[in-house]
Amino acid sequence: MxxxxxxxxxxxxxxxxxxxxxxxxxxxxxxxxxxxxxxxxxxxxxxxxxxxxxxxxxxxxxxxxxxxxxxxxxxxxxxxxxxxxxxxxxxxxxxxxxxxxxxxxxxxxxxxxxxxERPAIATVMPSKSGGTVLIDAGANLSLKPPHYVQLGIMGVAYAKGILNKKNPKVGLLNVGAEEEKGPDLLKEVYSLLKDKFGETFCGNVEGRDVFYGDVDVVLSDGFSGNIVLKTSEGVGLFVSEMLKRSIKNSNVIQKIGALLMKGTFDKFKESLDYRKYGGAFLLxxxxxxxxxxxxxxxxxxxxxxxxxxxxxxxxxxxxxxxxx
CATH class of the missing domain: 3.40.718.10 (Isopropylmalate Dehydrogenase)
Structure with missing residues (x-):
């Protein structure tokens, strides 16, 4: 207990x-x-x-x-x-x-x-793989290359221990998937992560991959990570609101169809609800x-x-x- x-x-x-x-x-x-x-x-x-x-x-x-x-x-x-x-x-x-x-x-x-050296906020983002760990989600606005390795260690421990993922794949949040993309700092980080995590490091990932990629842990500085987090909350609210408006403005037949789909809509809404995930660890x-x-x-x-x-x-x- x-x-x-x-x-x-x-x-x-x-x-x-x-x-x-x-x-x-x-x-x-x-x-x-x-x-x-x-x-x-x-x-x-x-x-x-x-x-x-x-x-x-x-x-x-x-x-x-x-x-x-x-x-x-x-x-x-x-x-x-x-x-x-x-x-x-x-x-x-x-x-x-x-x-x-x-x-x-x-x-x-x-x-x-x-x-x-740098404690970080780790949160689980909704994804097709059953949840992706985003770390850092807001504790450190900027990081040095070795700090990303520490984030990776904590993120992998979270994915294994809490999400029960056996061999979590680690990705580095960047503006493109290619190895040469991004500022010099992230190019150095890429090399360090490749050496540390080997085959479980899947390279650079983009923002969309947090939700729809084959990655279990996404590493980021707290500035970019918090933007991803808050943007996802906004998208969830926006989609829910647009669904409500569309149903309200639809014809009778469409409203009946929407009523029959209510259970599906509710499950979809819940998957985007930040309240479902409750809180984020300070690791x-x-x-x-x-x-x-x-x-x-x-x-x-x-x-x-x-x-x-x-x-x-x-x-x-x-x-x-x-x-x-």
């Missing part, structure tokens, strides 16, 4: 959606959750017979706050949640709060793993850290907690340590 600390005041809809998601998660899975936040505001939202614990942390760390300030804000809910992991009172923590602050806590409070630090979307509702929080529990159960930290 996993024990997860949840920053109850991280997201846009905190603490209501965090509490709802946590209650459902505990009920459905039996795992333990400790809510971290203003006890006066959280307590009225929790049934008296609930097994969920509360750790009081009266301060909320805002999205616009300077990330490095989190280390000084000892009573901020995100800081206290991370400290529970640091002290061994929880096995991991989840937050929908300030991404930069989460990175600071992971790097400087929990500490980097030996052999990892390369000494602890399970999961970043949930800032706009997370209870469904997204539930799934983010599930991501953390899976990481704990699959011992993703030990797997990475054994690979570095």
């Amino acid at each position: 996993a024990h997860i600390a949840l920053d109850a005041f991280g997201g846009d809809h905190a603490p209501y959606e965090e509490v709802k998601g946590a209650l459902l998660f505990v009920e459905k899975t039996g795992h333990k959750v400790t809510l971290v936040g203003d006890e006066k505001k959280i307590s009225p939202l929790i049934p008296k017979d609930s097994k969920i614990e509360i750790v009081n942390a009266p301060e909320r760390f805002g999205m616009s706050a300077k990330p490095t300030e989190i280390l000084k804000r000892k009573e901020a809910s995100m800081n206290v949640a991370a400290m529970l992991v640091k002290e061994g009172k929880a096995e991991g923590f989840v937050s929908a709060g300030n991404t930069g602050a989460l990175l600071v806590l992971g790097t400087f409070l929990l500490g980097r793993m030996e052999g990892i 390369g630090v000494n602890g399970i850290v999961v970043k949930a979307h800032g706009a997370s509702d209870s469904k997204a929080i539930f799934n983010a907690l599930n991501v953390a529990a899976t990481g704990i159960d699959k011992k993703i930290i030990d797997t990475i340590r054994g690979s570095v």
Whole structure:
């Protein structure tokens, strides 16, 4: 049974959606959750017979706050949640709060793993192969060539340990598939990855390959990776909205057909819904850290907690340590 600390005041809809998601998660899975936040505001939202614990942390760390300030804000809910992991009172923590602050806590409070210079955000993108690991998805705006090798090691460990892929194929995000494409930095990275991963390195991949390519792990700097991530969210929302408009403006026969296809449309919509994937791991630090979307509702929080529990159960930290 996993024990997860949840920053109850991280997201846009905190603490209501965090509490709802946590209650459902505990009920459905039996795992333990400790809510971290203003006890006066959280307590009225929790049934008296609930097994969920509360750790009081009266301060909320805002999205616009300077990330490095989190280390000084000892009573901020995100800081206290991370400290529970640091002290061994929880096995991991989840937050929908300030991404930069989460990175600071992971790097400087929990500490980097030996052999990892740049912790990175890893997320699973929907793909025809059942999910592609995108790393880095926003932690590091720029990287040096050796850092990409470290990303590859962490991404492969994620694909093996969490997605159960036996021999994950690794690709380098670039503007073209040819080896000579891209800036000099990526040409150097290409050579390093080829030496490190051998036949499992499938070379350069383009943005479309994240979703429709024969690749399991896509490596990128955080700037480009975050653009891919946010663009995919926008495309998913756009496609869903256009389907609704098309059905609304169709004739009676077409609407009947759409009604008969409702189950198929719902499954398609779900495959593009960021809430299904819940959260992204911050890999390369000494602890399970999961970043949930800032706009997370209870469904997204539930799934983010599930991501953390899976990481704990699959011992993703030990797997990475054994690979570095």
